[in-house]
Amino acid sequence: xxxxxxxxxxxxxxxxxxxxxVLLIYGVxxxxxxxxxxxxxxxxx
Amino acid sequence: xxxxxxxxxxxxxxxxxxxxxxxxxGDQYLHxxxxxxxxxxARTLVAFLxxxxxxxxxxxxxxxxxxxxxxxxxxxxxxxxxxxSYFGLFVAPPEQFMGETQRIMYVHVPTAWFALVAMTLAFxxxxxxxxxxxxxxxxxxEASIEVGVVLxxxxxxxxxxxAKPTWGVWWDWDPRLTTTAVLLFAFLGILALRKFVDDxxxxxxxxxxxxIIAYVDVPIVYFSVKWWNSLHQQQxxxxxxxxxxxxxxxxxxxxxxxxxxxxxxxxxxxxxxxLKHELAPPPALDEAELGxxx
Numbered sequence: 189x190x191x192x193x194x195x196x197x198x199x200x201x202x203x204x205x206x207x208x209x210v211l212l213i214y215g216v217x218x219x220x221x222x223x224x225x226x227x228x229x230x231x232x233x
Numbered sequence: 234x235x236x237x238x239x240x241x242x243x244x245x246x247x248x249x250x251x252x253x254x255x256x257x258x259g260d261q262y263l264h265x266x267x268x269x270x271x272x273x274x275a276r277t278l279v280a281f282l283x284x285x286x287x288x289x290x291x292x293x294x295x296x297x298x299x300x301x302x303x304x305x306x307x308x309x310x311x312x313x314x315x316x317x318s319y320f321g322l323f324v325a326p327p328e329q330f331m332g333e334t335q336r337i338m339y340v341h342v343p344t345a346w347f348a349l350v351a352m353t354l355a356f357x358x359x360x361x362x363x364x365x366x367x368x369x370x371x372x373x374x375e376a377s378i379e380v381g382v383v384l385x386x387x388x389x390x391x392x393x394x395x396a397k398p399t400w401g402v403w404w405d406w407d408p409r410l411t412t413t414a415v416l417l418f419a420f421l422g423i424l425a426l427r428k429f430v431d432d433x434x435x436x437x438x439x440x441x442x443x444x445i446i447a448y449v450d451v452p453i454v455y456f457s458v459k460w461w462n463s464l465h466q467q468q469x470x471x472x473x474x475x476x477x478x479x480x481x482x483x484x485x486x487x488x489x490x491x492x493x494x495x496x497x498x499x500x501x502x503x504x505x506x507x508l509k510h511e512l513a514p515p516p517a518l519d520e521a522e523l524g525x526x527x
Contacts, residue, residue, distance in 0.1 A: 196334035196398045203337040203394045204318060207344070210387045211314075211492060215307065218499050225506040232510065 238294035239302060245287040246491075253280030254483045261476065280483070284490055285350075291494050292354055292373060297505045303498035310491030317484030325481050334398045338478075341391040342469075343486040347493045348388050349451055351381030352420065354497065356448040359441035368508050371437035374444060375427060376501035378420050380493055385417040400464060408457040409465035416454055419447035433511045 251267075256276055259267035268276060291306075321339035328335035355377035362370035392410065393403045404410065423443045430436035453460075458467045474482065 192330055193332045193334050193398055196332055199334055199394050199398050200322070200336045203340060203391050204322065206390050206394065207340045207387060210383065210390070214383050214496065215492075218496060218503070222499055222503050225503045229506050229510065 235294045235296070238290055242287040242290040242294070245283040245290070246487075249280045249283035249287065250487055252276040253284070254480065254487065257476070257479045257483065261480065284487070288350065288354070288490065288494060289357075291498065292358075292377075295373075295498050295501070297369070297372070297502045300499075300502075303495045306491045306498070307495030310488045310493075310495055312488075313484050313491060314488030317481045317486075317488055320484060321481030325477050328478075331399060334395060336481075337391060337395045339481040339485050341388065341395060342482060343489040344384055344388045344391060346486060347489045348381055348384035348416075349455065350490075351377050351384055351493055351497065352416065352448060352451050355381060355420070355444050356451070359444040359448075362437060362441045363445075368433065368437060368512060369505065371433075371441070372501040372504035372508060373497070374437075374441060375424075375504045376497045378423055378440075378444065379500055380496045382417060382420050382424065383496075384489075384493065385413065385420070389413060389417060405464055407464045408461040409454065409463050412450060412454045412457045416447070416450045419450060420444075423447060433508055 252271065253276070256267045259265040271279070317339060321336050325336065325339070327333050355374050358370045358374035358377055361367075362374060389410075392413075396405065397403050423440050426443060427436055427440050430439060455468075457463060458465050
């Protein structure tokens, strides 16, 4: 034990993967919901 | 969106990127002084204030009419995130004590910054709605809260992944972590509240008041590491972060800033369309329908 964290690449990869995945999924849900809302509004007109 | 204001926001963002990122790239990789004679503190201030001013202008000037601008901001955000992640994973050296795990900071810290910025935009939208009663601000409020909640959730996930190798646990009821969890659930509660109220006027009023109350936690989150004895490290500044770490941190910060604004602008269009439907007067009945109704 010398106070230095060794290894840890698996945690780094996990953090970047979670970040990319969450942002991607959220972006896709926004675009899907926006398309649905636009088509609903167009039908009502 | 008013065209001139949009381009003013883009100019401010460009100045922020220039002084926040390009000067550092010039200094470290091109061995060129691009600072225009400004000291580090002034450059950081221009980057910080320029970015924040651009966010505020984009929020105020957006009239929900244009889809290409938020999409362009989103694409630019992804490009910055890819550049920042490349530097963070492959170029920046490991930190002296935290080793490779410190690379998580390059996504964790910008996520924290912009989770709090999104909550602050929600707070501002709540105040403006309460004063003016304009439902456009209710749309911006809902969008900012939802994006803030997503970023706060992501923040907790990244924090847990960082905590395990450095603290030995995934989670600890430390002041910073606890106040962040409270923030996440408080704003999640406001989104739930909005689902349960059908009347758009009451929904907007109640969620604006709830947002102002929940926002009290934001400064507590920020200052928690100073006020209490916390496991979590204190806020960094350009003086406490080594220069090789600046590029990935700042590139990712601009990436998440742009993505946050793109998400808020797109998400507010969903609420604006729904509100337009809810607030529209009922269709007029013709005479036959009127007779049946009577």
